[in-house]
Structures are given as structure tokens and as C-alpha cells.
Amino acid sequence: MKFYLSLLLSLLLCSTALAQKDNLQAGGFYIGQAPADSRVFYRGESLPLTADNRFLIGFGRAAKAQQQLKLVDRAGQETSLSLQLQPRSYKIEKLEGINKKKLAPSPEALLRIKQENSLAQAARQTLSTLTGFSEDFIWPLTGRISGVYGSQRILNGEPRSPHYGLDIAAPEGSPIVAPAGGIVRLTHSDMFFAGKTLIIDHGYGLYSSFLHLSKILVEVGEPIEQGETIALVGASGRVTGPHLDWQIRWRGARLDPALWVPEMPRQ
Numbered sequence: 162m163k164f165y166l167s168l169l170l171s172l173l174l175c176s177t178a179l180a181q182k183d184n185l186q187a188g189g190f191y192i193g194q195a196p197a198d199s200r201v202f203y204r205g206e207s208l209p210l211t212a213d214n215r216f217l218i219g220f221g222r223a224a225k226a227q228q229q230l231k232l233v234d235r236a237g238q239e240t241s242l243s244l245q246l247q248p249r250s251y252k253i254e255k256l257e258g259i260n261k262k263k264l265a266p267s268p269e270a271l272l273r274i275k276q277e278n279s280l281a282q283a284a285r286q287t288l289s290t291l292t293g294f295s296e297d298f299i300w301p302l303t304g305r306i307s308g309v310y311g312s313q314r315i316l317n318g319e320p321r322s323p324h325y326g327l328d329i330a331a332p333e334g335s336p337i338v339a340p341a342g343g344i345v346r347l348t349h350s351d352m353f354f355a356g357k358t359l360i361i362d363h364g365y366g367l368y369s370s371f372l373h374l375s376k377i378l379v380e381v382g383e384p385i386e387q388g389e390t391i392a393l394v395g396a397s398g399r400v401t402g403p404h405l406d407w408q409i410r411w412r413g414a415r416l417d418p419a420l421w422v423p424e425m426p427r428q
């Protein structure tokens with residue numbers, strides 16, 4: 162049944178916006194191919210198209226199951242497209258009896274965190290026409306997955322903000338490669354939570370962030386090719402051991418990095 166439904170869905174999409182690549186679930190994405198001379202709208206906004214009419218949409222952690230796209234052809238004819246996201250659930254960890262004071266950062270730390278957040282946000286503002294987003298992503302690092310996207314801790318009954326990265330544990334100094342091509346938009350030597358941090362623009366609003374590094378090997382403005390060594394694993398920032406926290410965002414929505422890569426190769 163599921164097969165026929167997805168077949169029907171792909172037939173519907175073929176006539177309008179062919180899915181080039183997709184992962185239809187919360188935290189996932191959709192790369193579509195629009196017919197020539199058409200425009201694509203999502204949430205009332207016109208999406209930028211590549212030279213060959215491709216476009217990207219990302220779905221956040223709490224994205225609605227039903228997503229709507231609108232295509233407008235050269236004659237002004239509108240077609241609506243419905244994308245159905247697969248249901249998914251997240252890991253929940255409940256911890257009780259934690260000393261609240263230990264959890265709360267000091268006022269100085271809060272100010273610093275705020276400033277660092279705006280720096281990172283500013284670095285992700287450019288809506289560039291780089292096409293790294295459409296490459297077949299590779300793992301930036303292989304190792305034990307020590308944290309997954311979307312998981313949430315409930316401390317003393319209060320939900321904390323979810324974990325949005327994919328944590329890969331590896332010895333300090335292990336090389337990290339670019340999962341896809343792009344341009345370096347931010348390098349930071351020491352963020353409160355994230356430590357040494359690097360942000361790469363993959364184009365069309367898609368950004369990778371690499372946290373807790375020991376060394377950054379690239380500079381802001383530098384073009385990066387897929388597979389190029391960009392940084393070394395570290396334990397900088399608020400961590401308990403050396404690992405890479407890899408995060409992906411599309412225009413503010415936090416996506417699941419695990420949905421961009423194939424199964425991890427055996428080590």
C-alpha cells in the first residue's frame with residue numbers, strides 16, 4: 162500500500178516538480194526540479210531556483226506532517242503540491258533531582274551566549290547560489306554516534322531545548338572533512354557552549370556548523386570542496402569528551418544531518 166501511495170505521489174510530482182532527492186520527515190528536506198520558467202512558493206515566499214530550476218526546502222524538528230508547495234507556470238497557472246511527511250519520534254531522557262543553580266549560566270555567560278548566537282545567525286544570513294546542497298553528502302567524520310538529532314532532556318520536569326546536532330565521538334585531532342562543497346562563513350575560536358566553531362554555506366540557505374573543534378584549518382571566505390579537510394576534532398566548549406557536533410540549518414530550520422548522508426562506512 163505504502164509503495165503505491167509513494168508511486169502515486171511521485172507520478173503527481175513528475176508532472177509538476179520532480180523530486181530530485183528527498184527525505185520527507187521532520188528534520189528532513191526536499192530537493193525539487195521545477196518546470197522551466199516557473200516559480201515555486203513555500204509558506205508564501207518565492208524560493209530561489211538554481212540555473213537548472215532546482216530548489217531546496219528543509220523541514221524543522223516540529224514540522225507539520227502536511228507541507229504545501231505552490232508552482233506558478235509562465236502563464237500564471239497555479240498548481241498546488243502536497244508533501245506528506247512520515248511521522249517520527251524523538252528520544253526523550255528524563256532526569257530528576259538536579260541542582261537548578263548548576264544548570265543556569267551566570268548573567269555574564271548569558272550575555273556572551275547571546276552575542277555568540279547573533280554572530281552565528283549573521284553568518285548564516287546569505288542566501289547564496291552555491292550548489293553544494295545538491296551534492297551527495299559524505300560523512301565529515303566517522304566514529305561512534307554519541308548523540309542524535311531531536312533528542313530532548315527533561316530536567317526536574319522541565320523540558321530543555323532539544324539537541325539538534327549529530328554527535329560523532331572520535332579522538333582529539335581526528336581530521337574532519339567537508340560533507341559537501343561551500344564557502345566558509347564563520348570561524349570562532351571559543352564560543353561558550355560550542356567552543357571552536359566553523360560554519361560552511363552550502364548554498365540556497367543550507368548551512369553546516371561544526372562544533373567543539375581543536376583546530377580550524379580554513380578561513381572565512383574560503384571556497385571548500387567536498388572531502389577537503391577543514392578542521393580537527395576537539396573537546397572545546399561545554400563538553401565531556403572529544404567529539405564533533407555537526408548541525409545543519411536551512412533558513413532558520415534545524416535539520417537532521419543524519420538524513421543527508423548514507424549509512425556510515427565501517428571503520
Ligand SMILES: [Zn+2]
Pocket residue numbers: 308324326327328406
Ligand atoms: Zn551535541
